[in-house]
Every structure is written in C-alpha cells, then in structure tokens.
Amino acid sequence: MNISVDQVAQPELANHDSSVLDLAFAMDCTGSMGSYIATAQQSIRKIVEEIVSKEKSDIHLALVEYRDHPPQDSTFVTRVHDFTGSVSSMKSWLDAANATGGGDTPEAVADALHQVLKLSWRDEATKICVFIADAPPHGLAASGDGFPKGCPDGIDPIHVTTQLAEKGVTMYMVGCEPSITPYKDFFMAIAHMTGGQYVPLRNAALLAKVIIGGAQEEISLQRLMEEVNQEVMEEYRVSGGVVDEDAMTKAVSEKLKKKGAKSHQLKMNSYALGGPTTSAVRLASKSSMAEVKEDYVTNIAPTAPSSLPMAACAMSAPMGMSYTRSASKKKKAKSPGFFGRLMGSGSTASTDETYEDDASAAPVAELERCELRNASFDAMAIPAPEPRGEDVYEVEEDQEITMSQAHRMVKKSIAQNKLQSKLM
Numbered sequence: 001m002n003i004s005v006d007q008v009a010q011p012e013l014a015n016h017d018s019s020v021l022d023l024a025f026a027m028d029c030t031g032s033m034g035s036y037i038a039t040a041q042q043s044i045r046k047i048v049e050e051i052v053s054k055e056k057s058d059i060h061l062a063l064v065e066y067r068d069h070p071p072q073d074s075t076f077v078t079r080v081h082d083f084t085g086s087v088s089s090m091k092s093w094l095d096a097a098n099a100t101g102g103g104d105t106p107e108a109v110a111d112a113l114h115q116v117l118k119l120s121w122r123d124e125a126t127k128i129c130v131f132i133a134d135a136p137p138h139g140l141a142a143s144g145d146g147f148p149k150g151c152p153d154g155i156d157p158i159h160v161t162t163q164l165a166e167k168g169v170t171m172y173m174v175g176c177e178p179s180i181t182p183y184k185d186f187f188m189a190i191a192h193m194t195g196g197q198y199v200p201l202r203n204a205a206l207l208a209k210v211i212i213g214g215a216q217e218e219i220s221l222q223r224l225m226e227e228v229n230q231e232v233m234e235e236y237r238v239s240g241g242v243v244d245e246d247a248m249t250k251a252v253s254e255k256l257k258k259k260g261a262k263s264h265q266l267k268m269n270s271y272a273l274g275g276p277t278t279s280a281v282r283l284a285s286k287s288s289m290a291e292v293k294e295d296y297v298t299n300i301a302p303t304a305p306s307s308l309p310m311a312a313c314a315m316s317a318p319m320g321m322s323y324t325r326s327a328s329k330k331k332k333a334k335s336p337g338f339f340g341r342l343m344g345s346g347s348t349a350s351t352d353e354t355y356e357d358d359a360s361a362a363p364v365a366e367l368e369r370c371e372l373r374n375a376s377f378d379a380m381a382i383p384a385p386e387p388r389g390e391d392v393y394e395v396e397e398d399q400e401i402t403m404s405q406a407h408r409m410v411k412k413s414i415a416q417n418k419l420q421s422k423l424m
Helices: 031-055 087-096 109-118 157-167 181-193 204-222 225-238 245-258 278-284 289-303 308-315 338-343 364-372 376-380 403-416 419-423
Strands: 002-004 017-028 058-066 078-084 125-133 169-176 197-201 242-244 262-268 330-332 348-350 393-400
Touching: 017 031, 017 109, 017 204, 031 058, 031 087, 031 125, 031 169, 031 204, 058 087, 058 109, 078 087, 078 109, 109 125, 109 157, 125 181, 125 204, 157 169, 157 181, 157 289, 157 403, 169 181, 169 204, 181 197, 181 278, 181 289, 181 403, 197 204, 197 262, 204 262, 204 393, 204 403, 225 242, 225 245, 225 403, 242 245, 245 403, 278 289
Parallel strands: 017 058, 017 125, 125 169, 169 197
Antiparallel strands: 002 242, 058 078, 262 393, 330 348
C-alpha cells in the first residue's frame, strides 16, 4: 500500500514507555458471555501480578462493559470505569458485572469502541485494549439486526478505530468462537488497523493466558518502536512523502533480524498467531462502516459459515489462513497435503496472503482436511478427522521478530504519528 502527500512534514515521534502500561478491557456483558465474565472476575489479580512481576510495569486498568440499545436491551448501552491504579477497584467493577439481556444478534460494539477511545490514556503509556466479543456490530448485515443501518447513535466503528490507531491504542480482539466465526474478518480488520491481533478463543478458562500473553508481547515490541519510528520517518523524508508499507515492513524486519532483536511471542498450539486474512486486510482499508458492509455482503457473507459444523471446521484452520480460501498466493506446504499423502507426493496449497513466516505457520494439511470434510471425505468413504483438542496458549521469550510483528509495528508507527491522516 502506497501512502503519499503533496508536502512533506516531520511530525514529532511518539515515544511510549514500555514500563508504563495502560490496559483496558472492553467486554460484551450480554447473556451469552457469562463464562467469560466469570473467568475475568477470577483472573484479574493474577493477570496484573504476573505482568508486573515479569515486566516491572506500572499498570493502570480500565473496564468498558457494553450491551445494546433499547428496545433490544433496557439496562445499559455502555458502562464505563476509567483508568485506576488499584487492582482492588478493577476487581470490584468486574465483580459487579453480570451477563444478561442482549436482544438481537448484534451488540453495541461501535459504542464500546467509542468509550475505549474516550478513556484517560496516559500519553507516555504502552496502550492496550483487550476487546472480548462474541457478536458483530450493528450494520454488518447480520441476521435479525434491529439496527441494520448501524449504530443508532451514529457512531462509525471504522472512524473510531482510526482514531484509536492514531492515539496509539493497540487492539487485541478476542473472538469467542464459534459464535463470532462468521464475523471474525471484521474483528481482525479492527485489530489490523491498530497494529494489534485477533485471538480466537473457544474456552473461557484460557482468557487469562491470552491477556497476559498479549500484554507481554506488546510490551516487548514497544521497546523496539523508537527504532521502527526512525526507519519509517527516514523513508518518509528521503522518498519525498511516499511510504510503501509492504517494502517498509520488509526493510524493518531485515534490520531487526540483523541486529538480533528479539521479542516475546504469544502462541496458540505452538504456532505464532498469523496475520489477518486477505478479506480482513481489505476491510481494514475501508474508510467507513458503510463501505465495510458493502464489501462484507458482496465478498464475505455468502461464504461465511452458517452452521456449527462448518464453524467448527473454520476454527480448525490456522490463523492467517482463510477457511474460504480466495485466489491469492500459493505457498509450498511444509508437509504433504491430504491428496499428496494419499498419492505419495507433496502438494501446493493456496492460502490467503499473510505476513506470517513459513517457520511459524501452522501445517497446511490441517486446513486441507477442514475444507474436504463435507465434500470429499464422504465421497471417498474416508473418516473425517476428529476436531482438534483443547487449545493451548503460551508466551515464548527471545523469539526472532516475524514479518507479521514487523508489519504491525510499521502500521503503528504510521498511525501513532498521525502520518496516515496527513499522507492519505
């Protein structure tokens, strides 16, 4: 993606302190979210203590609860608890939270994002929001949407996310699967816009590990941001106001690898979380929710899973690969695909374009099994493989910087310095 301006400016670099952390939680508090709220209630002190002990961070915490607009829900749209340094206060807020109501399928996602933006973020802090959702926003063409034109208060979640990115807030979108699966590209897009990640979650008991791991990875990347900022700004200066995001990502990745830069890395089932799907990247390039909806209706909704078996199949696909693969890059599988194993030869699998390195990409064979489940296995009288077992999240230290991480840092550098709005 090329970004250009008529006149070259030199905005001040955004300097954030990795030892100062503002960690906000935004949580759907409708009826289906009971187990996730209960887990957060039980785990918040452990989460904070582990981050403090390992990262020596000065942590402030905030909570945004959200439900829906009346008449879908008569309790509240959002309930906001601004930043505090008191773990006990945060725990009391969570203890008072409960899961009830909800009305139609979509919820007040746009309103929650807006309230996250309005929190009292410290200028110098590493800023992370863990956004926990199992339902789409209004206006994304979900079935039974009581507000099909979008948020009734006129809040555009794409506009808000652009502002969050400029403020330097990194969004970790935790998608509670399988209910979120048909809409995961939207949540991936929100994360991608801010240089964050989408994290799939099937078990509420794993929530604490996801939050701790995401925070530790983000803090470790923040320590490299000053150097990334310098690279981006130098390229901006010498190119006369044109930044090729993809080329910049490769240059940053190569430089960090040559210097031996390392980071923490949140992994799922021993693999790094992959980059966003091609569809999510496309949605992230849109300038409004109306454009996102048009793309979603045209390109994503017709192939989104509509039943639990298909959703379960989608969950087995490794991150960074779409379960409805589009015609894009072809990448040599690390191990023979299903038909390759059957015929005794290797295979080439088409995947959505991703910045994830081959060494950390999940085996293509798992995705191939998933796609063949409903069609080929029955026809060939071959038993379909069992769904994968319990997910395992872990943080590995001293990991080489991946392309996906480099790309996230480049995106944050552009957005945090408000280059994006000046260069578009």
